Amino acid sequence: MEGHEVLGVDNLSTGQQRNLERLRRYRGFAFLQGDVRQPLEVAVPLDWVMHLASPASPPRYLRLPLETLLVNAEGTRHLLDLSLAKGASFFLASTSEVYGDPLVHPQPETYWGNVNPVGPRSIYDESKRYAEALTLAYHRVHGLPVRIARIFNTYGPYMDPEDGRVVSSFIVQALKGEPITVYGDGTQTRSFCYVDDLVEGFRRLMEVDYPLPVNLGNPEEYRVLELAHLVKELTGSPSPIVFRPLPEDDPKQRRPDITLARRLLGWEPRVPVREGLQRTIEYFREVLRAPHA
Numbered sequence: 001m002e003g004h005e006v007l008g009v010d011n012l013s014t015g016q017q018r019n020l021e022r023l024r025r026y027r028g029f030a031f032l033q034g035d036v037r038q039p040l041e042v043a044v045p046l047d048w049v050m051h052l053a054s055p056a057s058p059p060r061y062l063r064l065p066l067e068t069l070l071v072n073a074e075g076t077r078h079l080l081d082l083s084l085a086k087g088a089s090f091f092l093a094s095t096s097e098v099y100g101d102p103l104v105h106p107q108p109e110t111y112w113g114n115v116n117p118v119g120p121r122s123i124y125d126e127s128k129r130y131a132e133a134l135t136l137a138y139h140r141v142h143g144l145p146v147r148i149a150r151i152f153n154t155y156g157p158y159m160d161p162e163d164g165r166v167v168s169s170f171i172v173q174a175l176k177g178e179p180i181t182v183y184g185d186g187t188q189t190r191s192f193c194y195v196d197d198l199v200e201g202f203r204r205l206m207e208v209d210y211p212l213p214v215n216l217g218n219p220e221e222y223r224v225l226e227l228a229h230l231v232k233e234l235t236g237s238p239s240p241i242v243f244r245p246l247p248e249d250d251p252k253q254r255r256p257d258i259t260l261a262r263r264l265l266g267w268e269p270r271v272p273v274r275e276g277l278q279r280t281i282e283y284f285r286e287v288l289r290a291p292h293a
């Protein structure tokens with residue numbers, strides 16, 4: 001943790017207690033079970049407030065619609081107020097979902113998006129868009145130092161095996177020998193970033209003075225069906241690939257334009273998808289061997 005002191009706050013609505021165990025080994029880490037939908041009382045001084053709360057897996061946020069809206073609306077407001085009160089900088093985890101079902105490909109930060117404001121996904125997309133707007137309003141009105149990361153699909157160890165996202169689902173299905181469930185015809189695309197690359201992007205973004213959104217993601221783009229075959233190959237699984245209905249408003253294509261991150265942060269992903277998947281498969285093998293560890 002580079003000598004930093006970190007106070008983690010989570011209501012554990014989608015987080016996993018077992019992921020905290022290894023963090024508790026660090027002397028500088030403390031944990032508070034709390035919910036940023038309520039104002040947060042923190043006694044210690046803070047240099048940064050990082051708003052990484054919010055369900056992010058579609059099945060999870062669709063199950064928690066009001067919570068998702070409020071953690072990104074009221075939660076963002078409370079954490080912006082906390083930043084002001086503490087004289088801290090504010091970091092918002094935003095999302096590629098602000099581009100909706102994009103008509104511009106790949107997506108640069110200057111693209112305003114194609115979002116259905118009343119569709120099922122709007123609870124996530126629109127609340128993240130509001131969170132960005134609120135963050136920039138605090139910056140403009142109060143001069144608060146802010147950063148906004150637009151995070152594209154990210155994966156890696158410590159994902160919840162049951163959170164329903166494509167990488168975790170495919171790997172777990174493949175390892176269990178169960179059918180791999182491709183939604184729609186699998187021609188929709190996503191671009192997958194390994195978690196360590198994303199964290200390095202966060203670190204670099206904190207070091208520059210740039211309040212507008214910055215895309216962080218891996219431009220390596222895959223069709224979902226291609227990903228299913230790749231997971232099958234890397235796990236050596238006999239699982240059949242089966243097709244299921246495409247969820248409503250599922251974006252047809254997604255790939256970050258990371259020109260800005262390259263220029264501003266000197267950042268680009270280092271871990272190729274094959275390698276990242278292999279590391280993630282190893283992790284899930286362990287989890288499935290000892291599910292309650």
Ligand code: UDP
Pocket residue numbers: 057058059153164165166167169170181182183184188190224246247250251
């Ligand atoms: N998907 C799939 N099978 C699954 C889970 C997801 O085909 O078991 C598809 C989903 O329809 C979407 C893509 O994989 O097109 C990525 O889905 P995910 O939920 O991981 O994240 P999203 O990018 O949609 O937020």
